[in-house]
Amino acid sequence: MTNRNNISRHYTKWGYIFVLPFVVIFLAFNFYPLICTIWYAFCDLRRFDNPGPRFLPTIGEPWYRNFQQVFEAVSFRDAFKNTLMFFFATTIPEWLLAFWLAAAITDRRLGIKGKTLYKTAFIFPKLISGSTLSGLLLEHLVMFTASTVGFVYVAAMINGFGFEMQDFKFFFSNRFLVIVVSVIIHFGITFIYAVAGITSIPVEVFEAAEIDGANRPQTFFHITLPCMKPIMFFISVVALVDGLGTSDVPSAFGLFDTLRLCLTMNMYIINQAYMGSYIYDRASAASLILLGLIGIGALVIYFVFIRDKDEAKLRKMIRKEKREAKRLKETA
Amino acid sequence: MSEIRHERTILQQRDLKLRIATYIVTILITILVLSPFIIWLTTVGYTATGEMTERSELQKFIANPLKRILRYWNQVVAFCESPLLISLRNSVIVTGSTCIGCMYISALTAYGLTAYEWKFRKALSTFIVVVMMIPTTMSYIGYYKMVQDLGLINNLAMVIFPTVASPITVFFMKMYLQATFSRELVESARIDGAGEFRIFNKLILPMLKPAIATQLIFCFSQSWYDTYLPAILLIKDEFRTYGVAYSIYVIKPMIITVAPPIIAYLFCAKHIVEGVALGSVKQ
Numbered sequence: 134m135t136n137r138n139n140i141s142r143h144y145t146k147w148g149y150i151f152v153l154p155f156v157v158i159f160l161a162f163n164f165y166p167l168i169c170t171i172w173y174a175f176c177d178l179r180r181f182d183n184p185g186p187r188f189l190p191t192i193g194e195p196w197y198r199n200f201q202q203v204f205e206a207v208s209f210r211d212a213f214k215n216t217l218m219f220f221f222a223t224t225i226p227e228w229l230l231a232f233w234l235a236a237a238i239t240d241r242r243l244g245i246k247g248k249t250l251y252k253t254a255f256i257f258p259k260l261i262s263g264s265t266l267s268g269l270l271l272e273h274l275v276m277f278t279a280s281t282v283g284f285v286y287v288a289a290m291i292n293g294f295g296f297e298m299q300d301f302k303f304f305f306s307n308r309f310l311v312i313v314v315s316v317i318i319h320f321g322i323t324f325i326y327a328v329a330g331i332t333s334i335p336v337e338v339f340e341a342a343e344i345d346g347a348n349r350p351q352t353f354f355h356i357t358l359p360c361m362k363p364i365m366f367f368i369s370v371v372a373l374v375d376g377l378g379t380s381d382v383p384s385a386f387g388l389f390d391t392l393r394l395c396l397t398m399n400m401y402i403i404n405q406a407y408m409g410s411y412i413y414d415r416a417s418a419a420s421l422i423l424l425g426l427i428g429i430g431a432l433v434i435y436f437v438f439i440r441d442k443d444e445a446k447l448r449k450m451i452r453k454e455k456r457e458a459k460r461l462k463e464t465a
Numbered sequence: 466m467s468e469i470r471h472e473r474t475i476l477q478q479r480d481l482k483l484r485i486a487t488y489i490v491t492i493l494i495t496i497l498v499l500s501p502f503i504i505w506l507t508t509v510g511y512t513a514t515g516e517m518t519e520r521s522e523l524q525k526f527i528a529n530p531l532k533r534i535l536r537y538w539n540q541v542v543a544f545c546e547s548p549l550l551i552s553l554r555n556s557v558i559v560t561g562s563t564c565i566g567c568m569y570i571s572a573l574t575a576y577g578l579t580a581y582e583w584k585f586r587k588a589l590s591t592f593i594v595v596v597m598m599i600p601t602t603m604s605y606i607g608y609y610k611m612v613q614d615l616g617l618i619n620n621l622a623m624v625i626f627p628t629v630a631s632p633i634t635v636f637f638m639k640m641y642l643q644a645t646f647s648r649e650l651v652e653s654a655r656i657d658g659a660g661e662f663r664i665f666n667k668l669i670l671p672m673l674k675p676a677i678a679t680q681l682i683f684c685f686s687q688s689w690y691d692t693y694l695p696a697i698l699l700i701k702d703e704f705r706t707y708g709v710a711y712s713i714y715v716i717k718p719m720i721i722t723v724a725p726p727i728i729a730y731l732f733c734a735k736h737i738v739e740g741v742a743l744g745s746v747k748q
Binding site for chain 2: 144145147148149150151152154155156158159161162163164165166167168169170172173178186234237238242243244245247250251253254255256257258259260261273277317322363367370371373374377378399402403406407413416417420423424427428430431434
């Protein structure tokens with residue numbers, strides 16, 4: 134037994150060695166800068182030729198100055214609202230579309246053909262995003278949606294259902310186009326992960342449900358979704374990080390965006406820090422707020438997908454018993 | 466009997482409706498998604514303002530092949546002397562080293578976390594899950610200041626390092642390895658006298674191929690099109706990467722921009738879905 138322990142101890146050394154490069158690089162190039170960013174939020178750090186970060190109370194300012202300035206800025210408030218709006222308005226239709234399509238395509242009773250084509254085609258926009266071709270895709274999508282909305286509008290006007298120009302205002306704004314384009318670009322990844330999650334569930338489970346007489350919505354909500362919990366966690370984390378930190382698609386529309394219809398928080402941070410303003414401390418404060426927002430989302434995800442309710446209950450009970458045992462010992 | 470048959474026909478009709486709806490939606494989205502690519506292929510040479518009235522490059526080529534070939538040759542010669550090639554070289558260096566480094570280091574970490582039982586294993590796993598939720602762009606202000614203080618602006622390595630350590634890739638590979646890893650295999654290799662690094666390179670890396678393919682394609686396209694970090698850290702012209710030098714606003718339809726990610730995708734496509742499916746079995 135001791136010999137075996139010795140052998141395993143000989144090999145544990147390699148665990149440290151294998152993990153070392155990642156830990157070192159991550160701590161030096163990602164984690165330390167993150168701590169610095171958090172520290173700068175409470176410092177004075179402006180202009181290109183700044184003397185370095187100075188803690189705010191040491192120069193006679195309240196420690197919350199940067200946050201106060203950020204919250205006082207109208208542009209930040211607009212960015213905050215826009216970010217939340219874009220997040221919900223893109224994630225909900227994207228998930229509905231992706232999960233419905235994934236469930237329909239993988240359904241054995243329907244037997245849809247051409248799965249590989251769809252899998253390849255749907256990820257295409259993500260693959261070319263950021264290139265000249267993506268500009269073409271944007272243009273194409275914008276023309277498509279705008280003309281479709283235009284048709285509906287004209288049809289409504291001809292028929293005279295009592296619609297007016299004001300009713301269609303949202304569908305003619307940049308925001309609507311940003312939402313459509315982001316949904317098309319991001320939905321491929323969600324779709325592929327969803328298909329993979331569904332195909333990893335054993336077929337027998339579905340067969341049993343079918344024999345018991347479950348219809349499609351029942352099968353989806355009571356069997357498919359609970360079975361793909363781990364991959365759902367992954368999908369939702371990707372959606373959270375991508376959705377709240379979005380800046381690529383809105384910035385493609387936001388060249389002359391004086392009404393700040395498409396300004397997101399990440400764009401606000403970039404504008405404050407690098408686009409000629411050099412207000413690093415305010416940008417740090419804004420990114421800290423964005424981090425808090427992501428933290429709230431992460432907590433929600435944790436409680437929905439990761440936390441095992443029964444296990445938590447068990448732990449609580451064990452803790453209670455331990456406390457009571459301690460109390461008994463003290464009294465004895 | 467007739468009742469059962471009647472019921473079955475109703476069910477089949479419902480199935481048919483659903484099937485038709487699914488086909489319509491999928492084919493519509495496929496056409497919508499692939500249409501710019503098809504249009505672009507037929508009108509490669511249209512002008513910067515996007516005028517579609519001019520004859521396409523393909524039509525011109527058919528009309529006068531020899532003249533076109535000579536003109537292409539001139540374009541190739543001009544291209545070899547242009548700053549575009551320099552930016553392309555920078556992009557290849559950055560993307561290549563990011564992909565290779567990220568994949569190897571992530572695989573190493575995932576293996577170290579699954580195969581060996583050491584003291585801080587659980588702590589590091591939870592740390593990775595927590596840190597995974599923080600976008601990398603969050604730390605860029607501190608990173609920019611750090612690089613500025615070190616005087617390492619205009620250094621390609623500074624763009625590579627922060628993207629090499631990616632917690633989300635490690636998490637994914639760990640998920641995959643936990644589902645496929647077998648201790649007996651490693652132990653038999655040890656008995657045969659293989660060193661730990663040799664076991665990793667010869668046994669574990671081929672086992673991780675699907676997971677690597679899945680993450681590689683995302684890593685590749687992200688790094689190839691990245692404009693955030695290169696734009697703030699690489700200021701001089703000779704260090705510009707392709708994504709920054711020829712950004713989305715410059716309409717210069719060139720096959721160089723989109724070809725590498727698509728080729729990478731075609732190489733990885735076989736493994737991609739398989740990889741995700743196996744990775745999601747366990748957590």
